[in-house]
Amino acid sequence: MIRVAVVDDQALIRGALAALLGLEPDIEVVATASSGDEIVSVLADETVDVVLMDVEMPGGDGIATCAQIRARFPSTRVLIVTTFGRAGYVRRAFAAGASGFVVKDAPAEELARHVRDVHAGLRVIDPQLASDSLAVGINPLTPREREVLCAVELGGTISDIAARLHVSAGTVRNHVSAAMGKTQARTRADAARVARDNGWL
Incomplete structure (x- = not known):
């Protein structure tokens, strides 16, 4: 079983993602959290293979939290799932150690496949976001x-x-x-x- 945690500050979205993934025979949602701070605390007590996390949240944004998770729990992979499909976020997320970056309007079966791919050590990214990220280029700001x-x-x-x-x-x-x-x-x-x-x- 792939042990998954879902992190989103919106309870409805968090519950929906957990429910959808819970229907998969090889995925078990073992934790949910509403903020970056909360999921870091959860991971100290719970073994999680893949964390699905939003970007813009209180208590540590998803990208900064991703870096914390990868530093403290290197065997846990992070899949960013967000409505904020901004090109700069993609580059920052992968630089922070994320294994994937997809948008929330992806079909349920596609999201489950992304979880499996990330768990298997692959990188996943929404094709349009990949294209946009290349077009925008790297962050020029210091x-x-x-x-x-x-x-x-x-x-x-x-x-x-x-x-x-x-x-x-x-x-x-x-x-x-x-x-x-x-x-x-x-x-x-x-x-x-x-x-x-x-x-x-």
Whole structure:
């Protein structure tokens, strides 16, 4: 039996995925969780072969949690299952150690096949996402530029952002300017939006 855990902050989705996979003769859903923090705690007590996990969740997003799982529980594989099929997320997920990345609207039998493939050591990815990921390219933003754009999303002036990040206003302006150039945006808010849409944040 393939021992599976399902992680999603939406109870309805979590329950539906668990129920669908539970119908498969060779798959047993042994745990569910609503956040990244929760699944890491669960894995300390429960042997799980494959974790199905969303990307955007409270308590640690799916990509950061994937990296934690792979570091602490190397025999457990992670399959990202999300509605957020952004190209940048695909690259970040695989860099974090994910074994697969698929969207939630895949047919049930296809999802079960993906679980089996990941358990067998294969990598799986939605073909359209693979194509989009190649078209978008790698994330051009530095870690500091990403941090500044995340702060931009929270709103406020350059001085507000500088205070929030404990850096000078000039430093924030430099990073914003560089990010705007890389995203070909006309405003800092637009740069943050482009970066978010591409899965770079």
